[in-house]
Amino acid sequence: MQLTFLGATHEVTGSCFYLEACGKHILIDCGLEQGPDEYQNQEIPVSVSEIDYVLLTHAHIDHSGRLPLLYGRGFRGEIHTTGATADLCDIMLRDSAHIQMFEAEWRNRKAKRAGREEYVPLYDMEDAVGVLKLFRSYEYGEIIHLCEGIRIRFTDVGHLLGSASIEVWMEEDGASKKIVFSGDIGNFNQPLIRDPQYIKDADYVVMESTYGDRSHGSPPDYVTELSHIIQTTFDRGGNVVIPSFAVGRTQELLYFLRIIKEKGLVKGHENFPVYVDSPLAVEATNIFNENVQGYFDEEALQLVSQGINPIAFDGLNVSVTSDESKAINFDKKPKVILSASGMCEAGRIKHHLKHNLWRPECTVLFVGYQALGTLGRALQEGAQTVKLFGETIEVRAHIERLEGISGHADKQGLLHWLQAFEKHPQRVFVVHGENGVCEAFTECLRAEYHYDAVAPYSGTSYDLIKNICINEGVKTPAHKEKAAAQRSSDMFARLMAAGKRLMTVIGHNEGGANKDLAKFADQIHSLCDKWDR
Structure with missing residues (x-):
């Protein structure tokens, strides 16, 4: 039994871990890195055609986004996950392939004029469609006999519709071990989905640390804060532009906006329009509506039982075609625009920023994590100008952040999740956090809570039977x-x-x-x- 860390080590994105047990080769997640790489990820140490299984914690692209590439390189094994995750991947991986192909086409037009070599996309639509045929889906709590000697179970971790921690039981040559992969641990009291469920026992734990150095504080009144931002922006005659993750965050915001509309909290603009400008977000919203039972929390289920759609209201407009998207910025009426991507790196949000960033009456509202090196992070940190589509844009709009709205648990939430284990695991592996955060949270676990905790670099391998490091990863900058x-x-x-x-x-x-x-x-x-x- 051997575990090797390949991605999301001292970084937040690119989640990927390689497990060898009972003669099988298993990946846990296979995600894309988003934003500039801080450290170089290691390649999968075996031929991808030898991979038997992928266990997928959830659908976000930093956990699932390299699956079509895996297929393109010859993977034909099975991908095991929850039903909602499989449904979301069906749209997200197709969308990712479309983005890859569109970007390649755009780059190659420029490359041809400049005499540069052709840019090849990571994968295409054929790869995305092919890998989707390999998915196998399960309910929360169901024990799955993966193969001789290995069982798995998905437990709701409250991060996204269908998100899960994965328990893996292994029996080999008379030895038995259990390892738990946390996935992304959810925040408490999120709308729509349930709070994280806890696991009682494990020999080893691999856990995320995205917000392992901070507290979200007392849960803010999102409805009041959001309505205040909308009110002041509309009174100035501006638009509220929200870079929002198409899957999860957009649906949460629709939940808040429905309440704001229902209670008439924005005075003088009660019938204000809301645009969801992302074909992916539109499809994801439909999937949320189709996956109520088994995934929604009690409050959302109560609304559904009363015949109320928790994420729909009068004045909600969806934009699917590019013409519909362009028309939004020709409408002079103050409006709320929800558009992907959430870190402003791709998609239609860049067009909305181009039209609104230079306008002092407008507001750009961030409602999620912005990775190092992304356009969203630069705006949050006070960039005076940005470049969009080759044009320099002056940043004159108000840049705001809705504090505390996060799909990730804060430090206290992470500790609650870990302390639910009835006895200390033999070792805790800390991953999925920026370098300083990862190190700080690991030291906290060691010094204050007496866990045997390590923060491995990419390439680190552990023998899980002997509980020893057999290969030390290196701190390799991604040049x-x-x-x-x-x-x-x-x-x-x-x-x-x-x-x-x-x-x-x-x-x-x-x-x-x-x-x-x-x-x-x-x-x-x-x-x-x-x-x-």
């Missing part, structure tokens, strides 16, 4: 040269996938194929296998 090397590796991975697909086409050609072509394809296939190893 531009390494990023370029990774892109080259990804380009070759695309060639691998093309070769394998070519063999498949030839194999299904009943009329036979040109022998030279078949021989060439076979050579590609052989080369791909060697490279993949």
